[in-house]
Amino acid sequence: MPGEGRLYVTFLTSAGKLQCLLHEEEAPRTVDNFVGLARGLKTWTDPASKEPVKRPFYDGLSFHRVVPNVLIQTGDPTNSGVGHPGFTIDDEFGAGLEHDSAGVMAMAQSRPNGSGSQFYITDSPTPQFDGRYPIFGHCEDLDVIHKIAAAALTEGTVDRPLDPIRIESLSFERR
Incomplete structure (x- = not known):
């Protein structure tokens, strides 16, 4: 995105506003x-x-x-856990980026170089993910992350929220 300053994304969700710094460099x-x-500038395959x-x-x-107490994940157009945009990107591990706190934003993937659109935000430090999942941002507003991570789960599952929080929109700014 053109402009000066660091790039931030703001997620407007049904649980509140979440702002994240994106690690462009x-x-x-x-x-x-x-x-x-996010901005609709990249072609992807509609799953339907x-x-x-x-x-x-x-x-x-x-x-x-x-x-709970680990991560929240989004970016699946089918909400099944296996949806994708119809392509993958190569892993990119930036120097100095670690899963050392809550709020770390990283690409989810089931295999190396398998990222596409799904990503997660940590709810606590997760150093076991270092070198496995590419980090590309860090979120503020930890109370919103904690609220989403504390959602009631669907009976019989370990990670499916009963009433999932939705992303209403995203906006970007430099500051």
Whole structure:
């Protein structure tokens, strides 16, 4: 995104507003992928129609996965846990970026170089994820993260929220 200053994303969710600093210098390709999907500048495959589309990706999605005291996850257009944008990006591990606190924003993936659109935000330090999941941001507003992570889970599951929190919209700014 053009302009001066550090790049921030603001998520307006049904649980409140969440602001995150994006690590453009340390993870430029990952941030570019996220921003392109979020703003509707990048083509992705609609899972229902199987057609390529170019519209904001994250608006209306839910935090489909919640692991209490560990992480909250979103970015799945099917809300099944296996949805994707129809492509993957290579892993990008920025120097000095670690899962050392709550609020770390990183790409979710089931295999190396398998990231696309799903990402998580940590609810506590998760050093076991270092070197496995590419970090591309850090979120403030930990109370919103904690609120989402404390959601009641669907009976018989360990990570499916009963009433998922939704992303209403995203906006970007430099400061």
